[in-house]
Structure formats: structure tokens, C-alpha cells
Amino acid sequence: MTFESLLQPGRVLGNVEARSKKHALDILSEMLSSAADLDQGEVFQSLITREKLGCTAIENGIAIPHGRLSEIEAPVGAFLKLSRPIDFDMPDREPVDLIFGLLVPVPEDDVGCHHEEVSNIATGLGDHVLAAALRRASSSRALYDLLVNHDKSHAASA
Template structure:
């Protein structure tokens, strides 16, 4: 599963003025609702419920909140680059500024896990993370995110 298949052009956001995890989730849920046709409340509930099980902040300023939505047609990704890092209860206690939200249909175990694995592997690549932090244009951010994996690991 390639990120290009699940990350629509309008699914990349540069977020200014986000100060809390809740505000971030609301902003992402609103965009996800536009893209998927599912209610904002359902998306927000799925993400918040998963986050209550334990923080999806991986460390190094990165988080991958995710949830499952009944009736969703396919795995969907959204990306947010925050202009100012926010508290996220990450494993390293560092604030977060790069976020990939993944939504999956209920019962999509393998596809959901493949997407999570793919995103986590890409965001462990220091050169990719540095490049993402240096860009503030959504189209350019998407290009970095959807670049073939060999481009990410070539260095």
C-alpha cells in the first residue's frame, strides 16, 4: 500500500493556531469528513477513543493518531504540519508538530496495519522528517510524503 493511494491532495494541511491535541483532532476530523463524507463527530469519536487507550505520539515530534470507522470505504490518510509543536503526551514527552492521521474501515485489519507500518517506517527516516519540517506548502509536503520508498531510504 502506497501513501499516494490513501493521501488525497486536499488531505495535507499546514496548521497555524492549533494549541491543543483536541483542536488538532477537530481540524483533521473536519477535513476527513469533507474527504470521506462521514460525520465529523464519528471521526472525532474514533480518534479520541483510540487516543484514550494510549498516546499515538511516537516521539521526535511525530504522532500517528488512528481509528476505525464503520462504513468507511477505504483506508484514508491525512497529514498535518503544525507551525508550533503541541503537547501530545508522546512517549518521549516532547511536543508534536508532524501528524499523520489514519482512518480505516471497521474490519480492515491488514490494510490498516500495513498503512500504520508504512507511515511509521517513513517517519523514522531523519532526512524525510527534516524535509517535512522545512516545507510549508501542502502540495510540496504531499510530494515528499508520496515519494517512492526507495527515495526515502536512498541516503
């Protein structure tokens, strides 16, 4: 799974003003719901339900909120770069400014998990060079290009 397979330029936003974690999840749910003509409230509830199980923030100011919905057939993502970091309920209180939202389908047997997808995103965003470049990017298009080009550069070196 690649950033390019999950994202479209319209689902990558830079310099987003989010007042709180809940507000950031609301913005993400709006972006994700537009990807597959989903109900924004359902998407938001899916993200919130997962957050209640434990914080989805990882190190270096990055969070990967994710949820499952039966209405989609393939994973879909959205990316936010916040203008100011926000508290994301990390135990160490490290604020978050890079957020990748992910929705995955519910498997027919309802026992499958999406750890591989989240792990792939965490590995990509965990690249400190990429994270620094994303923080320096001045436009949504530049963010999208950085993510997609990161896929391509890592595919070429694999």
C-alpha cells in the same frame, strides 16, 4: 500502502495553528470526514477513542492518530504540519509537530487490525531525512509532493 494511496493534496496542510492535541484531532477529523463524506463528529470520536487506549505519538515529534469506521471501504489519511509543536501526551513530553491521521474500515468480522497500515506510515515518517524535509517545507503542496516522492524513491530502491 503508500502515502499517495492515502492522501490527496487537499488533505495535506502546512503551518497549521493547533492550540492543543484535541484541537489538532478536530482539524484532522474535519479533513478526514471530507474524504468520504463522513460525519465529522464520528471521525473525531473514533480518533479520541483510540487515543484513550494510549498515546499515538511516536519519536521525533511525530504522531499517527488513527481510528476505525464501518462507513469506509478503504483506508484514508490526512497530514498536518503544525506551525508550533504541541503536547501530545507523550510520556517523555516530546512535543509533536508532524501528524498523520488515518481512518481504516472495520473488517466484517470486526477482529482485524490496522497495525500494518500504522506501521507503514510510522516507517515512512520515521525516515529522519523525510521528517526534516517536511519541517522545512513552506507550503501544503510541497508537503504532499515530499510524501508522494518519498513513496516513489523507496519503491524504486526496493
